Amino acid sequence: MHTSARNQVRPKDHNARRARVLRRYHGVCYWCGSGGASHVDHVHEVADGGTYAEDNMRPIHKDCHREKTSAARRARAAGKPLRITLRD
Ligand SMILES: [Zn+2]
Numbered sequence: 001m002h003t004s005a006r007n008q009v010r011p012k013d014h015n016a017r018r019a020r021v022l023r024r025y026h027g028v029c030y031w032c033g034s035g036g037a038s039h040v041d042h043v044h045e046v047a048d049g050g051t052y053a054e055d056n057m058r059p060i061h062k063d064c065h066r067e068k069t070s071a072a073r074r075a076r077a078a079g080k081p082l083r084i085t086l087r088d
Helices: 014-024 062-077
Strands: 040-042 057-062
Touching: 014 040, 014 057, 040 062, 057 062
Parallel strands: none
Antiparallel strands: 040 057
C-alpha cells in the first residue's frame, strides 16, 4: 500500500490509541450505531489521505469494518474517495 510522506507512519503507540478510542466512545460502532464494537477504524482511510491521529479513529464492529473497507475501496476505484462526516 502506498503511503504518502505527508501521511506519517503507523504510530508506535497505536495499540494504546485503539484502547483509548474504544473507551472514549464506549465501543459504539460509528458505522452502524450499535454497541459492542471491538475494532477501531480510520474513518478517513489512510489510503485516501487520512491520518493515524486519534480524531480520525472510531470504534467499529469487525463485520462493519469489512463493509466499510470495501465501500471505501469501491469509492476509491471510482475516483470518488469516501468522505464521512462525523457528528462528534
Ligand atoms: Zn457496526
